Amino acid sequence: MMKKILVVLLGIVAHNLFSQNYSQYVNPFIGTGGHGHTFPGAIVPFGMVQLSPDTRVDGSWDGCSGYHYSDSVIYGFSHTHLNGTGVSDYGDIMLMPTIGNPSLDSKQYSSKFSHKNEKASAGFYAVTLDKNNIDVRLTTTKRVGYHEYTFNKAGNANIILDLNHRDKLLEGEVKIIDNKTIEVFRRSEAWATNQYIYARIEFSKPMKISKEFLSGEKIEGISEGKKKVSFYGTKLALAFSTQVKKGEKILVKVSISPTGYEGAAKNMLAEGKSNDFEAIKKQAVADWDKELSKIEVKSSDKDKLTVFYTAMYHVFTQPNINMDVDGKYRGRDNKFYMAKGFDYYSVFSLWDTFRGAHPLMSLIERKRTADFINTFIKQYEQGGKLPVWELASNETECMIGYHAVSVIADAMAKGITGFDYEKAFEASKHSAMLDIFGLNAYKQNNYIAIDDEHESVSKTVEYAYDDWCIAQMAKILGKKENYQYFMKRSQNWKNLYNPKNGFMQPRKNGNWYEPFEPREVNNNYTEGNSWHYSYSVQQDIPGLIAAHGGKEKFEQFIDAIFAAPDKTTGREQVDITGLxxxxxxxxxxxHHIAYLYNYVGKPEKTDAKIKYILDNYYKNAPDGLIGNEDCGQMSAWYILSTMGIYAVTPGLPEWQTTKPYFDEVKIHLEDGTTRTITKSTSKDELKKLGFENAKTFKDFKYDELTASPVIAAARIFDLNTKVEITGLDPADKIYYMTMDEDDANVRKTFIPYKGPFTITKTTQVSAYAERNGDKSSVTVANFNRRPNNWDITVNATANPQYTASGKLSLIDGITGDVNWRKGEWLGYQGQTFEAIIDMKSPQQFTKLSSTYLQDSKAWILMPKKVEYFASMNGKDFVLLKTVDNTVDPKDETIQTKDFSTEILPTEARYIKVKAYHFGKLPEWHLGAGGDAYIFIDEISVK
Structure with missing residues (x-):
């Protein structure tokens, strides 16, 4: 027995000796330039504290993390930061050391700095503030940030605490406990609309308040025989000061908590007792070495080692522990709970991370993966649904899908235990059965059309993948009916797959949306275009190959994305990079597309593309990431791909493979075993790496989905239009029914479709396809005979993204939805809108109106005023009425307004409408200086 113990201990010692100091390769500056959106400050793996300098306070896109390498001014050092996101938040509890007369104006207390005097490594950050020659060093534990300020000049030293830093302060409080201790509360609004954070701050020497700024109240009193002061307000900043000698150091410790002052005090007691900065720094390095050594890479190229281990560092930066040391956490319902038997986390960027970061964790962080899923289940129980993009106990509803189900299905398929499978399935099914974000139309029609919801293509294909994930859970749990239901739903992508061109194409009013350009970035896709989403059938690549007509055709389609012009059209989308x-x-x-060559028997093409990306798009430099880090996904892709594996289909216990990049990789799994990968490791070994013993479960039979037919005709017509109905499979039989405006039931039952037919009235056409006894959902299309024979001339140029059905849609009697992303509005940027309606003959009227939309956040503002003119000859116009705007441009409610006016009976042939655009966006707007849009839909004359 003794001998056996000795062997095990030797194994542990040998591993530790071999694995120490991988943190030496971490370069936290990778991604802080370009569009990486990372931060360089101190953090330990999955820590609650991210203690980092802030060089951006404006909420700009490239300043999402609070820092950008191109900047030269530091405003202070705050304790929470986001790693590589596309929206700004965090930057809580900001401290800044200065010397001399204290100022609470950020322009005064900020300081220039130079990258020459800046250092960052795993768990450590240091910089010299040029303005006052102060050296700042930062390190951290999970919940406590450690600051060391060295004042290189003697004088009045100040530490500024500014609670107004970065996002909007809803309420703040500072309690003076004694001359070395304060407590801080900050509730703020940004991406997370209601974020709570508490802090306990301990100075190493007595400090006194030398300056204060607040819009609120200052409360002084006696408590426990001591004088107590509290500050409370929606604007709050304080300066704490003391005299220092030249070279004197002040140490500051800051513990944070999501629950309260008591939590911050407990966290300080557990992790903030040390006054030895070097010892804390050393422990942070040890924490990183432990995590980083889970994958050991051999390479003679130090830059490649740096890129690899910094990628590991970025993956392990989040999700973040979000409970106090005793397990207390703030639930999604804002109530307090105790985590029992698991750790509670926050910051789930699931649209990004389900693809690579979570599959990587399922390999080397199995226990933590169970904790993430336990967190999901608690968020379902306490907040009503699984997280989509959860941040600080707030659901931001950012991005699309319900991808928590992917993480759960992947864990179940790979045999990860430690969470309640039944409860996880219940929560997953609940997410899929809601009626939000187009899901109601998706469930009823088996796809989402432009008419139902914006980003309809992306939502349809991603919901379909998520449904497949739920089906895999049902299979593991033996739930046959649920499996069959969700497997059928997982085929809903077939309703948007256009067999004529091979693309996922949006549908509108029963037809394909035209004009169609696969490179166009528009509101039918999420951060992308049809090229990016036409391969998003991760759950059924063989089915997608079959739809294309076989492997050879599909190989050509993969070739085509890489051969297409490298410019997108349509809307400018900053996220689309690395083309x-x-x-x-x-x-x-x-991220999965290059791996699809494996499915058509061309792994050499996968190998070539992956190697090119690894060689060219990841570098040891501030701009070394080709796009947003996105909470570890960009880096996880690199880590997995260098090891020769990638999860095209999370939820399957296998990897797609490519040629390993490094000479040797050792992966240390939680069960104590090690896997070694070399360039000669077989693809069969790689395919099941880490999941060699995953169980297989019996498949149940399920029905194939019959796709819904397409109905084509002129949506708005003059006298008549031809209606053509087409099935998406040649074997489909089509049945249809029509209802027109005069006779509610022209055809009361569905009849077989024999060929095109003509309609002469406003008519609704319904149709379904049938194949092998299975019926599709019913496609419904409405075709409107024009209510008039008027003509319209528009003297303004609509943005190509916002042209509705053309200029006639301004006078077709159909008004746009408040969700303008569905495409019913005409949008004009930076222009005054002018239109002249020709009613073809003189008409008498008493009322004029035109309808506009406001979505201030999206730069769409009401016109300043609308003028109505009349003319008999189309040249000489008389002003009839001016209608002024009454909607506040700061009102962020998405709303429509009818600028209508009653006039005395007037006769004219021509009506002119002139709507004056708002102009440049003002300073208070995030898009300050940009041109506002006017969105108009319906003009009426009565």
């Missing part, structure tokens, strides 16, 4: 043709390594929807 190889239309393949975009800088954004997640492309």
């Amino acid at each position: 190889m043709g239309q393949y975009a390594q800088g954004n997640e929807p492309s």
Whole structure:
């Protein structure tokens, strides 16, 4: 027995000796330039504290993390930061050391700095503040940030605490406990609309308040025989000061908590007792070495080692522990709970991370994966649904899908235990059965159309993948009916697959949406275009290959994305970067595409593309990431791909493979075993790496989905229009029914479709396809005979993204939905809108109106005023009425307004409408200086 113990101990010692100091390769500056959106400050793996300098306070896109390498001014050092996101938040509990007369104006207390005097490594950050020659060093534990300020000049030293830093302060409080201790509360609004954070701050020497700024109240009193002061307000900043000698150091410790002052005090007691900065720094390095050594890479190229281990560092930066040391956490319902038997986390960027970061964790972080899923289950129980993009106990509803189900299905398929499978399935099914974000139409029609919801293509294909994930859970749990239901739903992508061109194409009013350009970035896709989403059938690649007509055709289609022109059209989308043709390594929807060559028997093409990306798009430099890091996904792709594996289909206990990049990789799994990968490791070994013993479960039979037919005709017509109905499979039989405006039931039952037919009235056409006894959902299309024979001339140029059905849609009697992303509005940027309606003959009227939309956040503002003119000859116009705007441009409610006016009976042939655009966006707007849009839909004359 003794001998056996000795062997085990030797194994542990040998591993530790071999694995120490991988943190030496971490370069936290990778991704802080370009569009990486990372931060360089101190953090330990999955820590609650991210203690980092802030060089951006404006909420700009490239300043999402609070820091950008191109900047030269530091405003202070705050304790929470986001790693590589596309929206700004965090930057809580900001401290800044200065010397001399204290100022609470950020322009005064900020300081220039130079990258020459800046250092960052795993768990450590240091910089010299040029303005006052102060050396700052930062390190951290999970919940406590450690600051060391060295004042290189004697004088009045200040530490500024500014609670107004970065996001909007809803309420703040500072309690003076004694001359070395304060407590801080900050509730703020940004991406997370209601974020709570508490802090306990301990100075190493007595400090006194030398300056204060607040819009609120200052409360002084006696408590426990001591004088107590509290500050409370929606604007709050304080300066704490003391005299220092030249070279004197002040140490500051800050513990944070999501629950309260008591939690911050407990966290300080557990992790903030040390006054030895070096010892804490050393422990942070040890924490990183432990995590980083889970994958050991051999390479003679130090830059490649740096890129690899910094990628590991970025993956392990989040999700973040979000409970106090005793397990207390703030639930999604804002109530307090105790985590029992698991750790509670926050920051789940699931649209990004389900693809690579979570599959990587399922290999080397199995226990933590169970904790993430236990967190999901608690969020379902306490907040009503699984997280989509959860941040600080807030659901941001950012991005699309319900991808928590992917993480759960992947864990179950790979045999990860430690969470309640039944409860996880219940929560997953609940997410899929809601009626939000187009899901109601998706469930009823088996796809989402433009008419139902914006980003309809992306939502349809991603919901279908998530449904497949739920089906895999049902299979593991032996739930046959649920499996069959969700497997059928997982085929809903077939309703948007256009067999004529091989693309996922949006549908509108029963037809394909035209004009169609697969490179166009528009509101039918999420951060992408049809190229990016036409391969997003991760759950059924063989089915997608069959739809294309076989492996050879599908190989040509994969070739085509890489050969396409490398420019997108339509809306400018900052996230689409790293283009190889239309393949975009800088954004997640492309991340699996190069691996699809494996499915058509061309693994050498996968190998070539992956190697090119690894060689060219990941560098040891501030701009070394080709796109947003996105909470570890960009880096996880690199880590997995260098090991020769990638999860095209999370939820399957297997990897797609490519040629390993490094000479040797050792992966240390939680069960104590090690897997070694070399360039000669077989693809069969790689395919099941880490999941060699995953169980297989019996498949149940399920029905194939019959796709819904397409109904084509002129949506608005003059006298008549021809209606044509087409099935998406040649074997489909089509049945249809029509109802027109005069006779509610022209055809009361569905009849077989024999060929095109003509309609002469406003008519609704319904149709379904049938194949092998299985019926599709019913396609419904409405075709409107024009209510008039008027003509309209528009003297303004609509943005190509916002043209509705053309200029006639301004006078077709159909008004746009408040969800303008569905495409019913005409949008004009930076222009005054002018239109002249020709009613063809003189008409008498008493009322004029035109309808506009406001979505201030999206730059769409009401016109300043609308003028109505009349004319008999189309040249000489008389002003009839001016209608002024009454909607506040700061009102962020998405709303429509009818600028209508009653006039005395007037006769004219021509009506002119002139709507004056708002102009440049003002300083208070995030898009300050940009041109506002006018959105108009319906003009009426009565």
